[in-house]
Amino acid sequence: AQTVTQSQPEMSVQEAETVTLSCTYDTSESNYYLFWYKQPPSRQMILVIRQEAYKQQNATENRFSVNFQKAAKSFSLKISDSQLGDTAMYFCARYNNNDMRFGAGTRLTVKP
Amino acid sequence: DVKVTQSSRYLVKRTGEKVFLECVQDMDHENMFWYRQDPGLGLRLIYFSYDVKMKEKGDIPEGYSVSREKKERFSLILESASTNQTSMYLCASTPDGGGYNEQFFGPGTRLTVL
Numbered sequence: 038a039q040t041v042t043q044s045q046p047e048m049s050v051q052e053a054e055t056v057t058l059s060c061t062y063d064t065s066e067s068n069y070y071l072f073w074y075k076q077p078p079s080r081q082m083i084l085v086i087r088q089e090a091y092k093q094q095n096a097t098e099n100r101f102s103v104n105f106q107k108a109a110k111s112f113s114l115k116i117s118d119s120q121l122g123d124t125a126m127y128f129c130a131r132y133n134n135n136d137m138r139f140g141a142g143t144r145l146t147v148k149p
Numbered sequence: 150d151v152k153v154t155q156s157s158r159y160l161v162k163r164t165g166e167k168v169f170l171e172c173v174q175d176m177d178h179e180n181m182f183w184y185r186q187d188p189g190l191g192l193r194l195i196y197f198s199y200d201v202k203m204k205e206k207g208d209i210p211e212g213y214s215v216s217r218e219k220k221e222r223f224s225l226i227l228e229s230a231s232t233n234q235t236s237m238y239l240c241a242s243t244p245d246g247g248g249y250n251e252q253f254f255g256p257g258t259r260l261t262v263l
C-alpha cells in the first residue's frame with residue numbers, strides 16, 4: 038500500500054518559537070492532494086492546511102505554512118510563533134484516486 | 150458550522166457482543182467515512198459511503214459492516230466484538246467530490262472490548 042510517513046513521533050517547542058513537522062509520502066499519481074490535520078487533546082480533528090499537488094505555490098494559513106517538494110514527495114508543516122493551543126497530534130494525509138492515507142502522527146507539545 | 154456527532158464518547162463491551170457505533174452529520178454531505186485510530190498507526194479507513202445505501206470497503210473492513218439508510222447517518226457495526234477491535238473510532242464526512250475536500254470529523258468513540 039502506498040504510504041505516508043511521519044518520522045517524528047513526538048516534538049516539543051517553546052512558546053513563540055518556530056517548529057517544522059516532517060512528512061513524506063508515496064504515490065504513483067501526478068495529481069493528488071495533501072493535508073495536515075490537527076487533533077487537540079480530547080477534541081475533534083480539524084483541517085490545518087491543504088495543498089493541491091499541481092499547484093507549485095506552497096499553501097499558507099496564518100501561522101501555518103507548508104514546504105511542498107513534489108519531486109522529493111515531501112510535505113512539511115511549519116508552525117510559526119507557536120502558541121499553547123497548538124499542542125496537539127498532527128496528522129499528514131494524502132488523497133488520490135479514492136485512496137486516503139494518513140501518517141502515524143506527530144505529538145507536538147508547546148511549552149510555556 | 151458543520152457538525153458531526155457520534156453516539157458515544159466511551160463504550161465498554163464484552164467479547165462476542167454486537168456493537169453499533171452511530172454517526173450523524175447535519176450538513177447534507179454526500180460522503181461519510183469510518184476510521185479507526187491506533188497509536189503508531191494513525192488513521193486507517195474501515196469503510197466509506199458516497200451515497201445512501203452505497204458502501205465501499207477501506208483498508209481494514211474485516212470484522213466490520215456498515216449501514217447507511219439515510220444520508221445523514223452512517224453506522225458502523227461490529228458483528229462479534231473481539232479484543233483486537235479495542236480502539237478509537239472516528240467518523241468523518243465530506244461534501245460531494247470525495248476525499249480531496251476537507252474531511253469533517255466527529256469527536257470519536259473510544260471502544261474497549263473486554
